[in-house]
Amino acid sequence: MPTQKEQMKKYWKRNIRTVLILLSVWFLVSFGFGIILAEPLNAIRIGGYKLGFWFAQQGSIFTFVVLIFVYVYRMNKLDEEFDVNEK
Amino acid sequence: MDILTWTYILVGLSFALYIGIAIYTRAGSTKEFYTAGGGVSPLANGMATAADWMSAASFISMAGIIAFSGYDGSVYLMGWTGGYVLLAMLLAPYLRKFGKFTVPDFVGDRYYSNKARVVAVFCALFISFTYVAGQMRGVGIVFSRYLEVEIELGVIIGMTIVFFYAVLGGMKGITYTQVAQYCVLIFAFMVPAIFISIQLTGNPVPQLGLGGTVQDGSYLLDKLDGILLDLGFHEYTSGRKSVTDIFAITLALMVGTAGLPHVIVRFFTVPRVKDARLSAGYALVFIAILYTTAPAVAAFGIYNAIDTVAGKPVDELPVWVENWQKTNLIVVDDLNQDGVVQYLADPDKNELTVDKDIMVLAAPEIAELPNWVVGLVAAGGMAAALSTAAGLLLVISTSVSRDLFRTFVPQMTEKTELIIARVSAAVAVIIAGYFGINPPGFVAEVVAFAFGLAAASFFPVIIMGIFSTKMNKEGAIVGMVSGLVFTLAYIIYFKFINPEANVSENWWFGISPEGIGSLGMLINFVSCFIVSKFTPAPPEDVQEMIQDIRVPRGAGKAQDH
Numbered sequence: 001m002p003t004q005k006e007q008m009k010k011y012w013k014r015n016i017r018t019v020l021i022l023l024s025v026w027f028l029v030s031f032g033f034g035i036i037l038a039e040p041l042n043a044i045r046i047g048g049y050k051l052g053f054w055f056a057q058q059g060s061i062f063t064f065v066v067l068i069f070v071y072v073y074r075m076n077k078l079d080e081e082f083d084v085n086e087k
Numbered sequence: 088m089d090i091l092t093w094t095y096i097l098v099g100l101s102f103a104l105y106i107g108i109a110i111y112t113r114a115g116s117t118k119e120f121y122t123a124g125g126g127v128s129p130l131a132n133g134m135a136t137a138a139d140w141m142s143a144a145s146f147i148s149m150a151g152i153i154a155f156s157g158y159d160g161s162v163y164l165m166g167w168t169g170g171y172v173l174l175a176m177l178l179a180p181y182l183r184k185f186g187k188f189t190v191p192d193f194v195g196d197r198y199y200s201n202k203a204r205v206v207a208v209f210c211a212l213f214i215s216f217t218y219v220a221g222q223m224r225g226v227g228i229v230f231s232r233y234l235e236v237e238i239e240l241g242v243i244i245g246m247t248i249v250f251f252y253a254v255l256g257g258m259k260g261i262t263y264t265q266v267a268q269y270c271v272l273i274f275a276f277m278v279p280a281i282f283i284s285i286q287l288t289g290n291p292v293p294q295l296g297l298g299g300t301v302q303d304g305s306y307l308l309d310k311l312d313g314i315l316l317d318l319g320f321h322e323y324t325s326g327r328k329s330v331t332d333i334f335a336i337t338l339a340l341m342v343g344t345a346g347l348p349h350v351i352v353r354f355f356t357v358p359r360v361k362d363a364r365l366s367a368g369y370a371l372v373f374i375a376i377l378y379t380t381a382p383a384v385a386a387f388g389i390y391n392a393i394d395t396v397a398g399k400p401v402d403e404l405p406v407w408v409e410n411w412q413k414t415n416l417i418v419v420d421d422l423n424q425d426g427v428v429q430y431l432a433d434p435d436k437n438e439l440t441v442d443k444d445i446m447v448l449a450a451p452e453i454a455e456l457p458n459w460v461v462g463l464v465a466a467g468g469m470a471a472a473l474s475t476a477a478g479l480l481l482v483i484s485t486s487v488s489r490d491l492f493r494t495f496v497p498q499m500t501e502k503t504e505l506i507i508a509r510v511s512a513a514v515a516v517i518i519a520g521y522f523g524i525n526p527p528g529f530v531a532e533v534v535a536f537a538f539g540l541a542a543a544s545f546f547p548v549i550i551m552g553i554f555s556t557k558m559n560k561e562g563a564i565v566g567m568v569s570g571l572v573f574t575l576a577y578i579i580y581f582k583f584i585n586p587e588a589n590v591s592e593n594w595w596f597g598i599s600p601e602g603i604g605s606l607g608m609l610i611n612f613v614s615c616f617i618v619s620k621f622t623p624a625p626p627e628d629v630q631e632m633i634q635d636i637r638v639p640r641g642a643g644k645a646q647d648h
Contacts, residue, residue, distance in 0.1 A: 012637055019176045026172045030165045030341075035333050038158070042325065048298035048306030053324040056161035057153075057382040058294060061168045061375050068175045068368035075180075076361055084640045086359045 011082040018074050022067050030060040093462035094233045101271050101466045102248055105473070108267060109252030109260040117501050120257030120508055121188040121485055127262055127356040133369025135265035136353045138272065138470070139478035140167075140344075140370070141377060142218075143225025146272060146471035151443025153385035157315075157323040160385065162333055166340025166538075168371060168378050173345040175367035179354040181553045183363035184636040188355060189482075190348045190545060191490040197552040198560040199629055201494055206567050208490045210544045211348045214537045215479045215486075216518070218349075222476035223523025226469060232414055232448065233465035239524050245473065246520040253477045253484075254512045261477045262356060268470035273376060275467025278460055279450040280380050283387045286454055293383035301390075311390055318397070319432035323386070328599075329591065335602030342608055343538025346546035349478040352485070360639035388446035391453050396439060397430035404428070407452035416442040416449070476519065484512035536578050539604025543570035547611040553637070556630045558615065561622040566615025574607035 033041060038052030046054065079085035088096075114120040127135070145167070153160030185193055191211055195204025223242055230241025252260045277293075284296035288307060301307050311323045321327050328336075344350065353370075354363045395405050401421050411417045418440040419428055430439040448468075451460040488508035492499065499507075544567045551558040551566075581589040581600045591597055598606060624630075635641070 008634065008638065015637075022176060023172070026169065030169050030337065031334060034161060034165055035330060035337065039325070046298070048300065048308050050308070050324050053158055053161075053308070054298070056158060057164055058297075058379055060165050061379050064168050064172050065368070065371050065375050067172055068364075068371055071176055072361070072364045072368055075364060079361070079639055084638045086361060086639050086641075 007082060011078065011084060014078055015075070018071065018078070022071055026064065026067055029055060029063040034060045088458060090458045090461045091233075091235065093459045094465045095462075097459070097462040097466045098234065098469060101267075101470060104267055105248065105252055105264045108264045109256040112260045112263045113255045114257035114259045114505075117489075117504050117508065118188075119259045120505055121489065122352075122355045123257075123259040123262045125356060126358055129357055129362040129366035130369055131262065131266050132353060132357050132362075132366040134269045134373055135262045135356075136350065136366065136370035137373035137377075138265040138269035138474035139261075139353060140350055140374060140475070141272065141471055142475035143222055143229070143468060143472035145377065145381075146276065147225065147229070147444050147447050147468050150381045150384040150388060151446040153382055154389040154446050155443055156327075157321065158326045159328050159333065160382070162336040162340060164378055164382060166337045167344055168374060169337070169341040170344025171367055171371040171374070173341060174350065174354075175364055175371075177550055177553070178345055178351060179363040179367050180360045180639065181636045182351060182549070183354050183357065184360050184639060184641075186355075188352070189485050189490055190351055190549070191486060193552065194545075194548060194563065195490070195494070197629065197632070198548070198558075198563045199626060200560040200564070203548075203560050203564050203567070204490060204494060206564060207545070207548075208486050210540065210567065210571060211482060211486050211490075214347065214541050215349060215482045216515075216522075218537050219476055219479040219483070219515070219519040220522035222472045222479065223519045225472040226476070227523055228444075229465055229468040229472065233461075242520055242523040245469075245476075246516050246523075249473055249476050249480065250513060250516045253480045253516070254509050257508070258352075258356060258481055261474075261481055264477065265474045268474040269373060271470040272467040272474075273373070275463045275470070276377055276384075276447070277380060278463060279447075279454055279456060280384050280387075282456055282460075283391070283450060283454045284383060287387050287390070293380045293387075297383040297386055307386060307390060311386060314390075314393055318393075318430060323389075329597050331597045332591070332594075332599050332602055335596075335598040335605045337602075339539050339542050339602050339604035339608075342542040342546045343540075343604055346541035346544070346549070347538070348486075348541075348545070349475075349482045351549075352482060353478075384446060384450065388450065388453070392441055392445075393430060395453075396428055399428055401426050401428055405453075407449055410452065411445060411449050416445045480512050480515050480519065483515040484508045487511035536574075536600070536604075539574050539578065539601070539607065540571060542604035543574040543607025543611055547608055547615060551612070551615060553633070555619075556633045557619060557624050559619050559622055559625045562615035562617075562619030565618045566611040569614045570607045570611030573610050574604055577603045577607075 034056035038056055041052035042050040044051040118124050149163055182193060187193060191204050191207035194207040195201060223245060226245030227238040227242040230236050231238045252264050280293045281291055284293040285291050287301060288296040288299035290296040290299045299307060301310055308324055315323055326333060357363050357366050396408060408417055420438050422438050428438050429436060431437045451464055488504055488511055492507050493504060548563045548567055578600045
C-alpha cells in the first residue's frame, strides 16, 4: 500500500496533467486559431464564415464551454479514484 | 400602448421583483452577508455569476464596439470568456476549499502577512471602485434615454434600488436578485437578436445567421466586407491591430477576468469544491449565450445601418433614425448639401455618425418590433448594470468590514462586523453614485484598465499561492507591488501624462496600454519567483495548508476564523 503522502502526490500530478492538456487546447483555439493563425485560416471557409474569424468570434467560446465540462467530468472521476471526493 | 408606458411598466415590474427577492432573502449573519451562507446551488450560482459579470458595457456597448471594429472586437469576446477556463481550472476549486470569504483573506492567510493582506485590500478597492462608477453611469444613461428623466435622477433611483438590496440582503440577497436579473437581461438581449436574424438572414439562430446569406443570396459577412471596403473602411473580418497587440489585450482581459475579486468571491458561495468547478461551467454557458450572440448583433446592426441610411436621401430616412437623432446617438449632417447621406471613412466627407450604443439600444426599432420589446431592452440594460454594481459594492463593503476592521480589531462581535459591513456598503453606494453623477472624464477608460490591474496584481500571487508550496510573503508582496506599479505607470504615462505619444511606435514591444496588464503579470510572476529564491520558505503550517486546499475532501461551508 502506498502511503497517503505518495497517493496525494500522484493525485496532484494527475490533476496538473489534466489541466495542462485542457489549457493547451484553450490556448490553441483562442491564441492559436483565433489570433496567430487567423490570417492563414481565413483562406478556409465554412459556410459564410472565414475560419479564423469564426474561431475568434464563435468557435473559441464554444470550445471554452466544452473544456470546463470535460474538466469537471475528469476531475470528478479522479477524485473518486483517489478517494478524495466529497460525500 | 406607447414605448414610454411599456418601459415604465417593465422597468417598474423588474424593480419590484428585485426588491421583493431582497426582502425575502435578507442576510442575518456575516456568513450570509459575505457568502450567502455557502449554500447556493451551482446552477443558481452560475446564473448569478453571469449577471454579476455581464455589466452595462457587455449589454449595451460591446456589440457596438464589435460592429465598428470587426475582427479586432474579438479581443473582448475571447478575453471576457476565456478567463472562465482559467477560473474553473486554476482558482475556483482551490479557493472554495480554502473556505474563507474574500480574496484578501486568501492572500493574507496564504502569505501569513497582514502587509500582503492590506496590499490586496488596496488592489481590491481600487479595482472595484473604478468599475462601479461606470455601472452607476450606465444606470443613469439607460434611465435618461428610455424614461426621459435626467441622468442625475436616474443615478439616484438606481442607487436607491442597489442600496436597498445590497445593504439589506448582502451576498444572499444579491445572489438571488442576480438570478432574476440574468433572466431579464438575457431575454431582453435575445428577443431582438432573434427577430433581426430572421429578417436579415431567415435563420432564427443569430449564431448561424451571422454565417448565413442575405436576400440577394450572398453571404452577410462577404457583403459587409465588400461594402466597407467600397466606403474606404477596413474589411470587417480582418484585423487592424497588430497580432502582438491583439494577443496581449486578449491575455490581459482573460487573466484580468480570473483575477477580479467580485467574480472570484462568487465561488465561495457554493457548498462543495465540485460545485465550484461545475458552477464555473454553468456561468460560462450563461455568458456564452450572450457573447456568441453579440457578434451577430454587431454585424446585423452595422449592415442594417449602412443599408437603410447610407446613400439614402436625407428626407426619406427611417423613423428610428429620426427618433435617435434626438439623443444625438445618430448624427446626420448633409455637408455637401446634395440631399443624400454619405457614409465614408474620410472624416471630412462623412455625413453619418453612429454611436456604438445604438446597435443594442435601437435594435428593436430598427427591426420594427412591438413597443414592449423596447421596454424590455431598457429593463435588460438596467438589470445588467444593477447586478454588476451590487456585486462590486459587496466586495467593497466586505473588504472594509472584514479585511480591514476584522484584521485590526479582531475582538469585535459578529453583530458589530455586520453593522460595519452594511455601513460601508451604504457609504460605497453614495460614493459610486457621486461618481455616476459627476463622472471624472476618465471613468470609461479606467474601467477597461481595471482588468489590466487585476491581471498584474492578483492573478499571479493567487496562482503561485496554490501551485507553489515555496512561494513566500516577500515574493508575493514584491510581485503584487511591482506588477501593479508597472502597469499603472505605463497606463498613466500613455493615457494622462503624454497622450500624444500613445501610438504603436512608442509602445513597448508594440503592446498598447489596454494590453499591458499581460506584461505586468509576467513581471509579477518573475519578480515574485526571484525574490522567493533568496528569502526564507513559508512556515510548515502554511505549506500544510497548501497541501490541504489541493484536495477536495473536507471542504466545509465557508468558515470564520
